[in-house]
Structure formats: C-alpha cells, structure tokens
Amino acid sequence: MSPTVTTSSEVNGNVSAATARAAAKAAATAESTGPQMITMAKALNTAMADAMHADSSVLVFGEDVGMLGGVFRITDGLTKTFGESRCFDTPLAESGIVGMAVGMAMNGMRPVIEMQFDAFAYPAFEQIVSHVAKMHNRTKGAVKLPIVIRVPYAGGIGGVEHHCDSSESYYAHTAGLKVFTPATVADGYRMLREAIDSDDPVMLMEPKKLYWSKDLVDLEGLRAEHAANAERGTSSEGRAAVARPGTDATLIAYGPSVPTALAAAAAAAEEGRSLEVIDIRSIVPFDDETVCASVRKTGRAVVIAEAHGFASVSSEIVARVQERCFHYLAAPIRRVTGFDVPYPAPKLEHYYLPGVDRILDAVDDLQWED
Amino acid sequence: MTISADHTALGQDAPEQPAENRVTEGAAAEAVRKFGITVEDYMLPARHQIQMVDQDGTLNPHTEQGAQPGHEYALPGDAELLAAYEQLVVGRRVNDQNSALVRQGRMAVYPSSHGQEACQVAAALSLADGDWIFPTYRDSVAVMARGVDPVQTMTLFRGDWHSGYDPTKHKVGIQCTPLTTQLLHAVGVAHAAKLRGEDTVVLAMCGDGATSEGDFHEALNFAAVFHLPVVFFVQNNQYAISVPLAHQSVAPSLAHKAVGYGMAGERVDGNDVVALLAVLGRAVKLAREGSGPLLVEAHTYRMQAHTNADDATRYRQDSEVAQWVARDPLKRMQTYLTDRGLLDDDGAARIAEKAEQVATQLREGLGEDVPVDPQDLFRYVFSTPTPQLKEQSALLADELARDAGAGASSDTEAAK
Numbered sequence: 001m002s003p004t005v006t007t008s009s010e011v012n013g014n015v016s017a018a019t020a021r022a023a024a025k026a027a028a029t030a031e032s033t034g035p036q037m038i039t040m041a042k043a044l045n046t047a048m049a050d051a052m053h054a055d056s057s058v059l060v061f062g063e064d065v066g067m068l069g070g071v072f073r074i075t076d077g078l079t080k081t082f083g084e085s086r087c088f089d090t091p092l093a094e095s096g097i098v099g100m101a102v103g104m105a106m107n108g109m110r111p112v113i114e115m116q117f118d119a120f121a122y123p124a125f126e127q128i129v130s131h132v133a134k135m136h137n138r139t140k141g142a143v144k145l146p147i148v149i150r151v152p153y154a155g156g157i158g159g160v161e162h163h164c165d166s167s168e169s170y171y172a173h174t175a176g177l178k179v180f181t182p183a184t185v186a187d188g189y190r191m192l193r194e195a196i197d198s199d200d201p202v203m204l205m206e207p208k209k210l211y212w213s214k215d216l217v218d219l220e221g222l223r224a225e226h227a228a229n230a231e232r233g234t235s236s237e238g239r240a241a242v243a244r245p246g247t248d249a250t251l252i253a254y255g256p257s258v259p260t261a262l263a264a265a266a267a268a269a270e271e272g273r274s275l276e277v278i279d280i281r282s283i284v285p286f287d288d289e290t291v292c293a294s295v296r297k298t299g300r301a302v303v304i305a306e307a308h309g310f311a312s313v314s315s316e317i318v319a320r321v322q323e324r325c326f327h328y329l330a331a332p333i334r335r336v337t338g339f340d341v342p343y344p345a346p347k348l349e350h351y352y353l354p355g356v357d358r359i360l361d362a363v364d365d366l367q368w369e370d
Numbered sequence: 371m372t373i374s375a376d377h378t379a380l381g382q383d384a385p386e387q388p389a390e391n392r393v394t395e396g397a398a399a400e401a402v403r404k405f406g407i408t409v410e411d412y413m414l415p416a417r418h419q420i421q422m423v424d425q426d427g428t429l430n431p432h433t434e435q436g437a438q439p440g441h442e443y444a445l446p447g448d449a450e451l452l453a454a455y456e457q458l459v460v461g462r463r464v465n466d467q468n469s470a471l472v473r474q475g476r477m478a479v480y481p482s483s484h485g486q487e488a489c490q491v492a493a494a495l496s497l498a499d500g501d502w503i504f505p506t507y508r509d510s511v512a513v514m515a516r517g518v519d520p521v522q523t524m525t526l527f528r529g530d531w532h533s534g535y536d537p538t539k540h541k542v543g544i545q546c547t548p549l550t551t552q553l554l555h556a557v558g559v560a561h562a563a564k565l566r567g568e569d570t571v572v573l574a575m576c577g578d579g580a581t582s583e584g585d586f587h588e589a590l591n592f593a594a595v596f597h598l599p600v601v602f603f604v605q606n607n608q609y610a611i612s613v614p615l616a617h618q619s620v621a622p623s624l625a626h627k628a629v630g631y632g633m634a635g636e637r638v639d640g641n642d643v644v645a646l647l648a649v650l651g652r653a654v655k656l657a658r659e660g661s662g663p664l665l666v667e668a669h670t671y672r673m674q675a676h677t678n679a680d681d682a683t684r685y686r687q688d689s690e691v692a693q694w695v696a697r698d699p700l701k702r703m704q705t706y707l708t709d710r711g712l713l714d715d716d717g718a719a720r721i722a723e724k725a726e727q728v729a730t731q732l733r734e735g736l737g738e739d740v741p742v743d744p745q746d747l748f749r750y751v752f753s754t755p756t757p758q759l760k761e762q763s764a765l766l767a768d769e770l771a772r773d774a775g776a777g778a779s780s781d782t783e784a785a786k
Binding site: 085091100101103105108109123126137138141143144176178198286287288 | 531536537543544551554556558559562563565566585589595746749
C-alpha cells in the first residue's frame with residue numbers, strides 16, 4: 001500500500017526544502033490513497049488538522065488538548081504539527097475556555113474548543129447561552145462568533161458519574177446555537193469541517209462511545225467533497241440521512257443511538273419487517289423534510305435517544321412529526337429513550353440505555369393488526 | 371503595580387530574599403531582576419490608595435501622590451487634564467439627562483454612573499485608538515467617551531434592540547449585563563491580538579460585587595497564565611445593588627486579589643481623575659510593553675440608586691451619601707484647574723455648551739419613536755435563517771398582514 005519514496009535528497013544526502021516538501025506530499029498521497037479503515041477519532045483529528053492547514057485563524061484549545069492530545073486523543077499531534085500558539089492547553093476552567101473563545105472570535109479567530117466531558121461543560125453554560133448563542137443577535141449581525149464547541153457526550157462506555165450525560169437538549173433549546181452530532185466515521189470528518197466553516201457557533205456533540213468505531217473511509221474523497229462544496233457554496237449541514245432504507249416503519253435516531261437503531265433494523269429484517277433508519281445528523285437546523293418524507297412513506301415511527309425523554313430532543317421530534325404527518329400515521333409515534341433518572345452507575349447503565357430489544361418492543365406496539 | 375519604565379532600581383537597598391521564596395519565572399521575576407524590588411513590592415498595591423488631587427481640589431505634596439518605591443506616578447499633562455475635565459462635565463450631563471429621560475418614560479431603565487464619572491472618563495482616555503474596552507451596563511459614559519454615538523449607546527436602554535453600536539468598529543464590547551462574563555471576552559481579544567503580534571491593550575471593566583463571580587477569577591487567571599495585555603479595572607462603588615462590599619469580600623482590598631494571580635495590583639482614588647489617568651495610563655503602558663495583565667481598583671461611590679427601579683434609602687444612610695458628595699470628582703477638578711489658571715469662565719462656558727449639545731442629542735434621539743421591524747426577530751439569529759425560522763417568520767408576517775387587513779376593513783366600516 002505504501003511504496004517507498006526515494007528522493008534525490010536521500011540519494012545526495014542533501015535535504016533541500018523543496019525536495020523535503022515533495023517527499024512529504026508524496027508520502028501523504030501514498031498514505032491516503034483510497035479508502036482505509038479509520039476510527040471516528042481519526043476522522044475528527046484529520047478534520048481539525050485539515051482546517052488548521054487551510055486557515056491560520058483556526059485555533060484549538062481546551063484541557064489536556066496539547067501535548068497529551070486530549071483525554072480521547074482527538075487533538076493528537078496538533079500541537080506538534082502546528083505549534084503551541086495554534087493548539088494549546090488552558091487553565092482548567094470551562095467558562096474561561098468558552099469566554100476566551102468569544103473574545104478570540106470577536107477578534108478574527110475561529111476557535112475550536114474542547115469540553116473534556118459533557119457534564120464538565122456546565123460551568124460554561126452561562127457563556128454559551130448568554131454570549132455564544134446571542135452575540136450575533138444582540139449586535140444585529142455585526143459580530144459573528146465562528147466557534148466550534150466540541151462536546152464528547154452520552155454514555156455506553158462504563159463511565160463514572162458526570163462522564164456520560166446526554167446534554168444535547170440544553171443546547172438545542174437555546175436559540176442561536178447549531179447542534180450537530182455525527183454517527184458515522186465519515187460524518188465525523190464532514191461535520192467538523194462544516195462546523196469550523198460555519199460563521200455561526202456550533203455545538204459538536206461527539207458520541208464518545210463511537211470514537212473508536214471504525215469504517216472504511218476515503219479521506220481524500222472527503223477532502224475533495226469538502227472542497228467541491230466550498231466552491232459551490234453547498235454543504236451537508238442541516239440534512240438528515242437515510243442510514244438504512246425500509247418500508248414498514250421509521251426509526252429516527254441520532255448520534256450514539258444510530259448504530260443501535262441499525263442493529264434493531266437488522267434484527268427486524270430477520271423477522272420479515274423492513275425498518276427505515278433516519279440519522280438526524282443535525283439537531284439544529286432540523287431536517288423536517290427528510291424525516292417527514294420517511295414517516296409519510298412508512299406510516300409508523302419510533303424515536304430513539306439516549307437522553308431522558310422528558311422535555312427533550314426526542315419529544316421535539318415526536319411533536320414535529322405528529323404536526324406534519326398526522327394523517328399518514330397508522331399508530332401513535334413511540335419513543336425509546338433514557339429513563340428520567342440521573343445517568344446511572346456503570347453496572348446499571350445497560351438498564352437505562354435504549355437497546356435493540358426495547359426498540360423492537362416499541363416497533364411491535366405500532367398497531368400492526370388491521 | 372510597582373514596575374515602570376521610569377522606575378529607579380533600588381540596587382543595594384533591595385532586601386535579599388530567602389532562596390525558597392524566590393520566584394524564578396514570569397512577570398514578577400522579571401520585575402525583581404530588572405528593578406531590584408521584591409516580588410511583594412511588584413504585586414502588592416501601595417499602602418494607601420493613590421491620590422493626587424484631594425477632595426478640596428488641592429494637589430497633594432509629591433510624597434503623598436504615590437511615591438512609594440515602585441508606585442511612583444507622574445502628574446498627567448495639562449492638555450490631558452483639560453480634555454478629561456471636559457469629558458467629566460459631559461459625562462455628568464449625560465447621566466443626569468438619561469435619568470430624566472427614564473422619569474419621562476422615554477427609556478426603560480438607566481443605571482447611572484453619577485459620581486463615578488472620573489473612572490468612566492479615565493478608562494476611556496487611557497487607551498490608544500487600536501485598543502479595546504469591555505464595559506458593563508453602568509459604563510455608558512465610558513462607551514461614549516470612546517467615541518460611540520450617544521444615541522446608539524443608549525439603544526440598549528431605549529428598548530428597541532439589545533445594542534445599538536458595532537463593537538468591532540469601535541473596539542468597544544457590547545455593554546455587558548451578566549457580571550464579569552465580559553472580562554473573559556477581553557482576555558480573548560487580547561489573546562488573539564497577541565498571537566497576531568499586535569500591540570493592542572484591552573481594558574476590562576467590572577464592579578466590586580462582580581469580583582465575587584467565578585468568571586472574575588477565571589479571567590484574571592487566564593490573562594496571567596497567557597501573559598496578556600489586559601488591564602482589569604474594578605470600580606468599587608461600595609454597593610452591589612443593596613449589598614455592601616463587606617458582604618462580598620474580606621480581602622485587604624480588591625487590588626490585593628492580584629497577588630493570587632501573580633499580577634500587579636494598585637488602588638486609586640476613584641473620584642480623582644488626575645490619579646486615575648496616572649495609574650491607568652501607566653497600567654496601559656506597562657501592559658503594552660509586555661508586563662502581562664494588571665488589576666486596578668478605584669474607590670468611588672454610586673451616588674444614586676442602582677437604577678430607577680431601586681430605592682437606595684432602604685439600605686444606606688444619608689450621612690454616608692453626604693460624605694461622598696464632598697468628594698465629588700467634578701468639583702475638585704474644577705477647583706484644581708481653576709486654581710492652576712487652566713480653566714476660566716470662558717473655558718467653563720464652552721465645556722458646559724458642549725455638554726448641553728450632547729444632552730440635546732440624547733433628548734432628540736431618544737424622544738424619536740423609532741419604528742421596529744418585527745422581522746428583525748428572525749434576521750439575526752443565524753447568518754442564514756434555518757427552515758424553522760423561515761416558517762416562523764412567515765407565520766408572523768401572515769399574522770401581521772391579517773391584522774393590517776382587519777384594521778383596514780374596520781377603518782372602512784367606520785368610514786361608512
């Protein structure tokens with residue numbers, strides 16, 4: 001796969017800058033030709049590196065993101081490649097991180113900041129809600145805040161308390177924030193690039209249990225797609241995806257729940273039931289069109305989310321679909337969500353998390369008998 | 371702050387420190403090496419607040435002006451003092467005019483800085499053109515003194531939008547209501563400027579009550595750790611709405627808090643614009659020269675209630691207010707400048723005329739019934755409205771069109 005690259009500098013023992021660059025380019029090309037098995041962590045890491053190469057105003061900072069490369073290694077190597085002025089550790093204070101990002105964005109930078117864990121982001125809540133989300137509005141568009149706040153979120157990793165919260169509803173409820181959540185490796189790259197490109201602040205909710213999920217991904221292809229989108233002024237932002245086509249009912253999921261929904265659909269297929277799986281991708285803006293097209297086609301829907309169901313993104317989705325698809329529905333929309341309890345301790349989390357069986361039970365309840 | 375370009379090294383007189391107490395890195399260590407002063411001398415405020423002109427308008431003897439080693443301040447020049455006095459008079463007129471406009475119902479609310487004008491003016495005048503300032507809701511006079519149009523400044527309080535000026539154009543942050551959150555924005559602006567190699571200084575304002583907030587701590591610490599050119603300026607006006615300073619902090623002074631962050635602190639008479647210009651001027655100069663952040667605490671007094679909705683008689687005595695009336699920043703400056711022969715009746719009349727022009731501008735601008743566009747609700751949430759906002763915008767447009775239609779038909783009915 002990776003041919004040996006011999007350069008004239010190696011032959012001559014005389015390294016010129018031009019030949020070194022050529023060698024680096026050749027090596028990079030050799031390394032990344034065609035699809036490779038990579039993790040979502042690698043996709044996110046590559047997205048940041050590519051954005052930092054493309055634009056010197058893109059800065060990465062947060063807790064442990066420098067030499068360590070982040071507790072999940074998502075920023076691995078960025079300090080080494082771009083130096084400490086482009087990727088650096090801050091004092092351990094989340095409000096400080098977000099507040100400083102606001103000022104940097106006001107002064108020409110595009111900060112990409114990491115909140116180490118979902119529940120560790122709460123000290124920054126005031127900065128996010130009162131400034132990040134509102135600055136554009138308060139100044140009648142004079143000040144844009146192109147900030148990406150990366151939040152490793154949700155559970156399923158056996159984490160102790162305060163490490164597994166599904167906090168997306170807090171942000172989705174706040175006017176002025178875009179909220180994206182990738183469920184696939186390719187979307188990890190795509191969404192982070194689009195988030196960095198966005199002139200509006202983006203909460204990038206990264207399902208931490210999917211960081212080490214792998215997929216065959218063509219990074220060069222994703223780069224080309226990003227470049228083509230930039231040229232055309234288009235993007236995948238705000239669009240849901242049909243993760244698995246089906247005809248009998250629609251499973252609507254996002255982030256960490258998408259693989260669970262896909263597993264449920266595979267199990268249902270063995271029982272002769274064809275389930276379509278919609279990956280929401282972007283909670284804000286929300287793609288009513290794709291979601292409703294699917295539900296109108298199947299006439300049945302189950303919404304799946306790890307977060308507590310009460311007053312949540314899942315309840316919003318049910319409300320929206322019901323308002324728009326009422327006359328197409330053969331049964332009330334069901335939800336399979338986390339219970340309305342604080343996120344449980346590791347030995348109890350499997351009772352809490354939406355699983356395949358609970359999803360299939362909900363599907364069974366969709367009034368199939370005529 | 372105890373280090374300046376003008377500081378004379380103490381040389382042999384500098385007390386030798388025990389090895390374990392020596393600071394080997396950072397701004398303090400640099401000061402110790404450069405000026406032969408102790409770390410404590412560098413970071414601790416002077417023993418008394420810096421005052422140059424006393425409440426009767428008399429210039430203090432040089433030894434009392436702030437002449438402690440490391441705390442020496444030069445008297446600002448005459449032109450600077452006259453410019454400051456003009457802004458003081460304008461600021462006072464602005465405060466009183468705005469309070470009157472609230473009473474007349476032309477503004478929703480106005481947190482007056484009556485009594486704090488010296489702090490407002492000195493903060494604005496100590497900065498260079500390319501510098502930034504981050505004000506609070508009580509700092510409208512400082513915002514105007516930085517060149518923002520008075521009527522645009524008052525938009526927040528007039529109630530037709532949250533802010534009336536472009537912060538990036540004026541390098542004036544949006545007037546901030548959530549306490550001390552803006553200090554971190556100041557840190558970010560300074561950090562971005564530093565990364566680009568610009569010599570921008572950022573002055574970040576807050577009050578005494580605000581020093582209890584977590585973001586005060588985070589901002590000072592971030593600025594110190596990243597060695598950023600930020601001057602934190604605390605106007606200690608003694609009250610956070612009704613709660614006196616003693617309930618916020620038992621630190622020797624708010625300026626002493628600087629030590630905990632490894633930065634220099636200083637306290638100054640907040641009703642003495644001469645001392646304020648000297649102290650803030652040097653803080654800005656030091657920050658620009660690379661000292662890292664500094665903390666300046668000004669002792670002043672909120673002469674009026676928190677806002678028109680507040681009743682200050684419930685929590686403070688008239689006798690206390692009377693003491694501060696005697697320390698008024700305008701009166702002492704007028705006396706000082708008159709005694710120095712820098713201000714005569716003609717000069718005073720010219721300045722009064724200027725203040726009256728601004729008051730007229732405010733009366734006219736805020737008396738205008740500015741039409742609001744309901745579609746503005748949706749225009750500035752995102753750079754491009756989401757499909758959901760487009761739907762809601764259409765809903766409101768339809769509602770308004772039907773209302774207009776109903777209005778027109780009822781007019782027709784009435785005409786029949």
